[in-house]
Amino acid sequence: MSDAIISIRDLHKVYAMGDARVNALAGVSLEINRGEFASIMGPSGSGKSTLMNVLGCLDQPSSGSYRLDGIETSRLTDDQLAWIRSRKIGFVFQGFNLLARTSALEQVELPLIYTGAGNRRRRAMEALAAVGLADRVHHKPTELSGGQQQRVAIARALVNDPVLILADEPTGALDTKTSGEIMGLFKQLNAERGITVLLVTHEPDVAAHTRRVIHLRDGLVTSDERRDDRSRQPADEARRNGKVAAEAAEPVGDGQSLAHFQLPRFGFRLPLQIPEAQQ
Numbered sequence: 001m002s003d004a005i006i007s008i009r010d011l012h013k014v015y016a017m018g019d020a021r022v023n024a025l026a027g028v029s030l031e032i033n034r035g036e037f038a039s040i041m042g043p044s045g046s047g048k049s050t051l052m053n054v055l056g057c058l059d060q061p062s063s064g065s066y067r068l069d070g071i072e073t074s075r076l077t078d079d080q081l082a083w084i085r086s087r088k089i090g091f092v093f094q095g096f097n098l099l100a101r102t103s104a105l106e107q108v109e110l111p112l113i114y115t116g117a118g119n120r121r122r123r124a125m126e127a128l129a130a131v132g133l134a135d136r137v138h139h140k141p142t143e144l145s146g147g148q149q150q151r152v153a154i155a156r157a158l159v160n161d162p163v164l165i166l167a168d169e170p171t172g173a174l175d176t177k178t179s180g181e182i183m184g185l186f187k188q189l190n191a192e193r194g195i196t197v198l199l200v201t202h203e204p205d206v207a208a209h210t211r212r213v214i215h216l217r218d219g220l221v222t223s224d225e226r227r228d229d230r231s232r233q234p235a236d237e238a239r240r241n242g243k244v245a246a247e248a249a250e251p252v253g254d255g256q257s258l259a260h261f262q263l264p265r266f267g268f269r270l271p272l273q274i275p276e277a278q279q
């Protein structure tokens with residue numbers, strides 16, 4: 001089985017606005033592997049939300065291919081897309097999207113009701129405990145802080161055991177300290193459960209928590225940068241790796257550089273950016 005959880009090829013999304021056409025996605029190709037923790041950055045209007053909507057099976061592309069966990073989605077019916085959404089993907093939004101006057105426990109049980117899963121109470125309690133809210137399960141959104149509300153939303157995204165969490169500006173409504181805590185939680189879920197996490201952010205500080213940063217502009221990927229997680233890597237090992245990478249980037253015998261080798265793998269055509277840890 002392929003390692004790719006997301007595999008898109010030449011994805012286009014065209015919106016018709018009267019006589020004008022907007023190329024919100026203008027030919028995006030991208031692979032995200034199982035277990036990655038990645039972010040998408042880019043100016044307003046660059047196509048980030050359009051891409052997330054397609055990746056989340058909330059919207060269909062105008063053309064191109066999208067395979068999610070091995071399933072080609074472009075030929076599926078609305079019902080089939082809804083089935084995939086509810087079982088494979090957890091969504092987290094900037095504004096939390098919680099129901100008012102509904103307890104945390106009931107919010108987190110909702111996706112289980114939708115998929116007809118059993119053991120709802122126990123599973124919802126476990127998901128809330130996993131996000132550090134075991135002692136807040138009967139609280140309603142108005143009785144919780146912003147960070148706690150986003151934790152409820154993350155528990156709701158987790159409860160159906162998704163293979164992928166998609167988050168559109170998940171820290172956009174939070175202060176810096178709380179943003180860091182929420183990013184720490186995503187990092188932990190990624191590391192401990194192997195859930196692939198892909199998030200959109202405007203903030204470099206937030207993107208810096210992830211191990212891969214993809215930039216969009218005018219509906220195209222303009223850079224795709226992977227970096228080592230330096231917090232897990234002893235300094236001397238990082239230096240050694242940096243040296244090896246710097247040497248490999250020099251033209252080698254047959255005149256090919258590392259950049260050329262990486263082109264097919266990353267599927268973009270711009271100059272290769274050397275990960276931060278290797279500069």
Ligand code: ADP
Pocket residue numbers: 015016017022023024042043044045046047048049050051
């Ligand atoms: P971002 O999330 O990066 O700010 P979007 O994906 O929301 O960008 O939008 C990309 C482009 O597509 C923008 O030019 C936007 O105006 C346009 N667009 C987005 N959604 C629609 C829509 N439903 N109808 C028409 N144009 C849209």
Ligand code: MG
Pocket residue numbers: 048049050
């Ligand atoms: Mg957006």
